[in-house]
Each structure stands twice: as C-alpha cells, then as structure tokens.
C-alpha cells in the first residue's frame with residue numbers, strides 16, 4: 313500500500329458525504345426514509361466505508377446490485393437492511409436469506425422461484441416489487457396494455473408463501489433531465505406508479521415502503537418522496553444536479569508530477585503522435601492512465617489542477633501514464649501533487665468532454681488506485697483492492 317501512494321490515489325471525504333446526506337434529508341422531509349444506493353462499490357468510492365458512514369448518519373436502507381456486493385457489506389459488519397436491485401439468479405436464495413438481503417421481484421415467474429426456494433429453505437425472504445412505469449428494464453409493466461395483467465400478477469405474488477412483500481418501487485428514466493418532454497414523461501411514470509398502488513390497495517394489497525425517487529427526482533420532484541427516497545449520484549456530490557444544490561464531491565483523484573523535461577517545437581507526444589508541441593515546452597509525466605480509470609477518450613481534452621493553475625493533458629493517455637503541459641506553469645514541477653478530479657477540477661466537466669456521465673468516470677477509477685478515507689480532516693482508513 314505504501315508503495316502505491318505517491319503515485320495515484322483517491323481521497324474520499326466522508327465529511328462531504330455527511331454534508332450531502334443532511335442536505336438531502338432536509339430536502340425530502342424527515343418522515344421519508346433514506347436509502348443510500350451504494351452499488352458498484354459506491355460508484356467507485358468504496359462501499360464499506362460509505363455504508364458505515366451512512367449507518368452512523370442515520371440512513372435507514374442501502375441498495376446494491378448483486379449478492380456479492382451485499383455479502384461484502386455483511387462481512388464488514390454492516391447491519392442495515394440491503395435491497396438488491398439487479399437481476400438475481402433465483403438459485404441464490406440461500407445466500408439471500410443467510411445475508412438477510414431484501415430481494416427485488418421483477419416478474420411472477422421469478423417470485424414463484426424465490427418463493428419455492430425460500431419455503432424449501434424454511435426461510436422468509438423480504439421482497440420489494442418492482443413496477444415498470446416507463447424505464448422498460450425490470451418490473452411489472454404498468455402501461456395501459458399490461459396494467460390489468462400486472463395487477464393480477466402482483467396480487468398473486470404478494471400472497472406467495474416464503475415471501476414478505478415489504479416494499480414496492482419504480483425507477484425513472486428522465487427525472488434528471490430538463491425540458492417539458494422529460495417532465496411530462498416523469499409525471500406519466502409517477503402517475504402509473506400511483507395508479508397501480510391505488511388499485512392494489514383496493515384489493516387489500518399494501519406495502520410498508522413505497523419508493524421511486526432517485527437523484528433526479530430528489531432534485532426536481534421532491535413531492536415524490538413517499539416512504540423512502542433512493543439517491544445515488546448526488547449523495548456522492550457529483551453530477552450537475554448536485555452542483556446546483558451545493559453538494560460536495562466526495563472523491564478527489566490525485567496524482568504526482570514526475571520526469572519533467574523540455575521539448576523542442578515540433579516534437580510529437582505519445583502514441584499515435586496526435587499532439588505536437590508548437591513552442592519550446594516543458595512537459596511532465598503523470599503516473600495515471602486509462603488502467604487507473606482515466607478514460608483514453610479524454611486524451612488532448614482534459615486537464616489537471618495544480619496550485620499554480622491548470623495543466624492540459626497532451627497526447628494520448630497511455631495505460632499507466634499521461635503527459636501534461638507545464639510550459640505556462642513555471643512554478644509547477646517534479647513531485648507536485650495534482651488534482652485529476654475533485655473540487656477544483658470537476659469530474660462533471662470531464663464527463664461532458666468525454667461524452668458520458670460522471671457515474672461512468674468515478675465507477676471507472678480502478679482497483680489499483682488506493683482509496684484513502686478522511687473524516688474531520690484526518691485520515692481514518694486506507695484500502696487497496698489489489699489481490700495479495
């Protein structure tokens with residue numbers, strides 16, 4: 313671990329998480345529960361430390377995408393309820409029961425398989441029924457053509473032995489987008505959600521936890537809080553929506569300048585010779601490349617922040633390194649720490665340049681980049697995800 317420091321690392325600010333948590337709690341009303349979405353290793357921030365901090369803050373529920381992510385949390389001693397959001401093979405029932413995971417139910421067929429397996433194992437599986445109101449991914453279709461069939465299926469699912477239907481939820485496709493068309497679609501999705509809940513109630517089927525609000529809804533549709541809200545990206549303080557609420561980015565990716573050298577005008581830089589210096593230049597090498605998660609598409613586009621100013625990345629980003637132009641920053645040199653993403657150099661802007669979303673860039677920060685956790689300005693833990 314020591315050897316990988318002074319190369320490239322990610323500082324994870326748990327105080328920023330606490331700040332973001334409080335802002336979101338206040339925003340959604342104190343009666344709604346907080347479900348922290350920490351799938352994909354908490355979007356690259358580290359699921360265990362994020363979960364522990366959320367538990368201390370008073371968060372009531374967590375969500376992951378699969379059983380291995382849930383097990384990691386249980387092994388680390390996290391006791392909060394965990395909702396498993398993704399497609400789950402029904403032969404994982406024993407593990408689901410053993411780890412006390414709440415399972416998403418996306419179809420009657422899956423529900424029957426989980427029910428039978430739970431009964432066989434002598435257990436009772438907590439489940440949340442997923443409604444497809446317009447995402448067209450998982451869930452019981454709630455459009456007009458399928459409404460009645462889904463109503464019947466959900467009623468049968470909720471009566472199955474071995475299952476405890478604690479919750480019901482849906483997921484929005486465009487709640488984070490501006491514009492009237494997105495607004496109309498989100499309202500339509502929410503309308504389908506409420507209509508199904510109402511019809512189920514008329515048949516005596518009700519749920520203790522109804523939830524639909526992802527980050528987009530927590531920012532643009534606070535009236536959709538229901539019993540619980542489910543933020544991911546804004547909890548980490550990233551995305552343009554988070555900026556608008558004054559949320560703080562948890563992750564700062566840092567690297568260190570090395571091998572600073574002078575180059576003559578016309579010199580080609582890196583693979584493919586996509587960049588030529590057009591003047592006498594001073595270039596530095598950074599020990600971060602696409603294998604660390606700095607996407608190659610950011611070559612000749614992104615920049616790093618130094619206390620002296622920003623330095624553009626020049627030439628193609630390599631697997632383990634990239635080059636930056638320090639010509640205009642005479643004060644910057646060997647051994648200086650730079651910010652690749654962070655409060656001075658927003659990953660949101662990098663995502664715009666890369667033609668993607670910030671989620672993809674933080675998830676991509678790879679296992680060889682150590683995560684260093686800070687609380688109260690002090691380092692409290694280090695994690696490296698490499699084997700051995």
Ligand SMILES: *Cc1c(COP(=O)(O)O)cnc(C)c1O
Nearest residue numbers: 349397483526527542543544545
């Ligand atoms: C990932 C996910 C979320 C969180 O989405 P954000 O846009 O990060 O807030 C919420 N609900 C479900 C079902 C998800 O899959």
